[in-house]
Amino acid sequence: MTTKTRALTAQEARALPAMPTAQAAFAAIGVSNDLGYQLIRDGEFPVEVIKLGARALRVRRSDLLDFLGIPEENGDGAGAGTPTPLAERTTESTGK
Numbered sequence: 001m002t003t004k005t006r007a008l009t010a011q012e013a014r015a016l017p018a019m020p021t022a023q024a025a026f027a028a029i030g031v032s033n034d035l036g037y038q039l040i041r042d043g044e045f046p047v048e049v050i051k052l053g054a055r056a057l058r059v060r061r062s063d064l065l066d067f068l069g070i071p072e073e074n075g076d077g078a079g080a081g082t083p084t085p086l087a088e089r090t091t092e093s094t095g096k
Contacts, residue, residue: 006030010070013061022049022057025064 007030008016016024025047026036039045040057047063065072 010068013065013068013070014072016061016064018061019050019058020061020064022059025049025059028064028068 008028013028016028020028022036022040023033025045026033029036029046031039036045040049046067047059050058050060052058062072
């Protein structure tokens with residue numbers, strides 16, 4: 001018997017933490033854990049996977065949303081804006 005995996009909605013994907021687990025990324029894309037891990041092993045997962053420690057795999061939510069074509073805002077204009085790069089914040093705050 002084959003089980004069909006449902007992809008996350010845009011709202012569910014936006015609600016993921018900044019560094020969701022590989023399993024959460026698989027759910028967002030709508031692939032099974034087996035296929036997701038196979039894609040990672042083959043170097044073909046569509047977003048960068050970050051290995052933390054011996055076994056923990058994470059992705060960046062922003063990369064995942066970009067791949068899915070989902071803007072980070074929720075549609076009413078009240079979303080994540082473009083953050084100011086650290087170098088600019090440091091320069092502005094120190095006046096140098």
